[in-house]
Amino acid sequence: MGFPQDATLGDAGEFGLIAELVALFPQGEQVLVGPGDDAAVLRVRHGHVVVSTDLLVEGNHFRLDWSSAEDIGHRAAAQNLSDINAMGGRASSLTIGLAAPADLPARWALDFARGFAAECSLVGASVVGGDLTRSDKVVIAVTVLGSVTEAPVLRSGARPGDTLALCGRQGWAAGGLAVLGRGFRSPKVLVDAYKRPEPPYDAGRTAAEAGATAMIDVSDGLLADAGHIASASGVAIDVHAAAFDVAEPLQAVGAALGADPMQFILGGGEDHPLLATFPDALAVPPGWLRIGTVSEGSGVTVDGAEYDGPTGWTHF
Amino acid sequence: MGFPQDATLGDAGEFGLIAELVALFPQGEQVLVGPGDDAAVLRVRHGHVVVSTDLLVEGNHFRLDWSSAEDIGHRAAAQNLSDINAMGGRASSLTIGLAAPADLPARWALDFARGFAAECSLVGASVVGGDLTRSDKVVIAVTVLGSVTEAPVLRSGARPGDTLALCGRQGWAAGGLAVLGRGFRSPKVLVDAYKRPEPPYDAGRTAAEAGATAMIDVSDGLLADAGHIASASGVAIDVHAAAFDVAEPLQAVGAALGADPMQFILGGGEDHPLLATFPDALAVPPGWLRIGTVSEGSGVTVDGAEYDGPTGWTHF
Numbered sequence: 001m002g003f004p005q006d007a008t009l010g011d012a013g014e015f016g017l018i019a020e021l022v023a024l025f026p027q028g029e030q031v032l033v034g035p036g037d038d039a040a041v042l043r044v045r046h047g048h049v050v051v052s053t054d055l056l057v058e059g060n061h062f063r064l065d066w067s068s069a070e071d072i073g074h075r076a077a078a079q080n081l082s083d084i085n086a087m088g089g090r091a092s093s094l095t096i097g098l099a100a101p102a103d104l105p106a107r108w109a110l111d112f113a114r115g116f117a118a119e120c121s122l123v124g125a126s127v128v129g130g131d132l133t134r135s136d137k138v139v140i141a142v143t144v145l146g147s148v149t150e151a152p153v154l155r156s157g158a159r160p161g162d163t164l165a166l167c168g169r170q171g172w173a174a175g176g177l178a179v180l181g182r183g184f185r186s187p188k189v190l191v192d193a194y195k196r197p198e199p200p201y202d203a204g205r206t207a208a209e210a211g212a213t214a215m216i217d218v219s220d221g222l223l224a225d226a227g228h229i230a231s232a233s234g235v236a237i238d239v240h241a242a243a244f245d246v247a248e249p250l251q252a253v254g255a256a257l258g259a260d261p262m263q264f265i266l267g268g269g270e271d272h273p274l275l276a277t278f279p280d281a282l283a284v285p286p287g288w289l290r291i292g293t294v295s296e297g298s299g300v301t302v303d304g305a306e307y308d309g310p311t312g313w314t315h316f
Numbered sequence: 317m318g319f320p321q322d323a324t325l326g327d328a329g330e331f332g333l334i335a336e337l338v339a340l341f342p343q344g345e346q347v348l349v350g351p352g353d354d355a356a357v358l359r360v361r362h363g364h365v366v367v368s369t370d371l372l373v374e375g376n377h378f379r380l381d382w383s384s385a386e387d388i389g390h391r392a393a394a395q396n397l398s399d400i401n402a403m404g405g406r407a408s409s410l411t412i413g414l415a416a417p418a419d420l421p422a423r424w425a426l427d428f429a430r431g432f433a434a435e436c437s438l439v440g441a442s443v444v445g446g447d448l449t450r451s452d453k454v455v456i457a458v459t460v461l462g463s464v465t466e467a468p469v470l471r472s473g474a475r476p477g478d479t480l481a482l483c484g485r486q487g488w489a490a491g492g493l494a495v496l497g498r499g500f501r502s503p504k505v506l507v508d509a510y511k512r513p514e515p516p517y518d519a520g521r522t523a524a525e526a527g528a529t530a531m532i533d534v535s536d537g538l539l540a541d542a543g544h545i546a547s548a549s550g551v552a553i554d555v556h557a558a559a560f561d562v563a564e565p566l567q568a569v570g571a572a573l574g575a576d577p578m579q580f581i582l583g584g585g586e587d588h589p590l591l592a593t594f595p596d597a598l599a600v601p602p603g604w605l606r607i608g609t610v611s612e613g614s615g616v617t618v619d620g621a622e623y624d625g626p627t628g629w630t631h632f
Contacts, residue, residue, distance in 0.1 A: 011549035039368035052355035086354035095369035141457030207472035
């Protein structure tokens with residue numbers, strides 16, 4: 001580093017630190033102009049671009065005492081890459097805005113960038129630009145660009161008779177978050193699932209190729225996100241609770257906290273699995289779990305009845 | 317509105333408010349999928365995309381008591397659109413991340429969106445997606461996408477013998493900011509210039525077509541941004557102070573505050589004019605002011621000497 005190990009962001013200065021950060025981000029062959037100019041220039045295939053943006057705010061989406069900088073980098077990248085996955089797309093390029101206190105260690109920003117870059121490398125995407133500025137709390141703004149080869153899979157295409165299916169871990173991160181909220185650090189598998197979600201990055205394109213009619217990534221909560229599909233598509237969705245295996249660590253946390261572990265599965269929104277509808281049960285690709293049915297009507301039920309547990313995240 | 321006039325963001329809730337916000341953003345013909353899904357899908361011409369991102373933090377980049385929500389919307393859009401301008405490009409699509417306190421009036425967010433949309437309409441660009449979440453202070457994250465028809469004009473192309481030129485108002489916003497900082501509200505033209513910069517949105521493409529060798533928008537300060545061209549290009553730049561007409565309101569503010577008004581021109585970074593180099597003086601397009609020269613060496617001087625006034629914005 002061009003500054004002392006214990007330098008703060010304020011010490012390291014914007015320009016010196018940016019050079020160190022940029023060096024952590026390898027540039028893919030699609031990048032014609034990378035970080036350092038007024039804008040990046042990217043080569044685009046297929047004549048279109050898929051774009052999504054997300055904010056992560058300290059104390060709201062993450063806590064500096066619960067997650068390492070590298071964990072937060074992984075999570076910030078993962079939740080954005082997941083949005084492209086949910087369109088049936090392939091992520092190619094990202095920008096990062098980082099606002100942080102001047103007394104935050106410069107090392108924190110570098111570790112954050114390392115985690116972010118590592119997560120992006122899982123899908124071969126590049127960080128092509130960003131902004132670094134001062135604020136009282138850490139705020140991370142990520143925008144991701146990608147492409148789709150099939151038609152994008154929207155939230156609005158579910159039809160009565162479709163089968164609802166899920167791909168990826170669900171409820172583990174919510175279990176981990178509940179554990180952290182009570183001051184515990186185990187079961188470690190759940191805490192780790194919260195710190196570094198593992199979205200099924202190939203599943204979105206597979207689902208698109210298999211004819212998925214609607215798709216979303218679970219970020220607000222399984223039932224809440226099923227509700228987004230239901231309202232966008234003008235259909236009713238019934239989730240079948242018996243479809244889920246309640247993993248042993250979730251059972252353990254439920255018992256320890258005196259909670260029904262199904263609330264993590266039905267209400268949790270931090271794992272970023274994919275939720276999709278398929279025209280029939282046989283179209284559901286391997287690796288996906290059939291968890292419900294689509295019918296005429298509106299709203300989301302569990303086993304035919306309204307669910308009375310926590311159903312997910314509200315942003316205000 | 318679907319909620320009372322005096323509702324807060326918290327009252328209005330994320331989803332009801334988002335529908336009201338989205339309704340303020342007309343979608344251009346390039347938008348295949350607009351706001352409301354996991355990602356937007358955009359048609360892209362010319363096989364590439366130009367992308368840039370910026371953060372604006374309350375108390376750092378703007379103050380809620382100095383600027384109206386609509387002003388801040390204009391400014392947030394302008395400074396991002398200006399980055400595409402500085403590449404010689406045309407902006408097409410933007411995303412907005414807005415983090416704000418739950419007790420901020422919902423009306424503030426709507427007025428902000430109105431100002432943002434109005435600024436985007438000046439260049440025919442669409443807001444295609446965003447994110448809305450809670451934070452202690454208002455933080456605005458904007459990403460802008462665009463295209464270039466000529467090759468993009470980078471910061472790194474200036475050559476010894478080039479002419480340095482400027483297009484757009486410079487120093488007015490810095491004068492306005494100085495006035496506001498002393499608790500005054502006039503001269504109004506300067507305060508307004510700070511609240512709503514007026515970047516010369518067509519000048520970037522004109523400069524590219526005229527053969528500009530390097531270009532940047534002035535956002536850190538005229539000398540600081542000249543310094544970015546000098547270091548990226550490996551050249552020295554000399555700015556000629558006599559090239560500038562010091563506008564009457566700047567002279568008035570200088571006299572009132574006991575400051576040399578040239579410090580607003582040389583150090584100010586809030587107007588977003590374009591600074592570019594051209595292979596010779598005759599190549600400089602109409603509407604641009606020739607303000608300096610490029611030679612072998614490094615660094616930026618004013619009339620051949622180091623400048624000892626304030627030279628611009630540092631982010632930490």
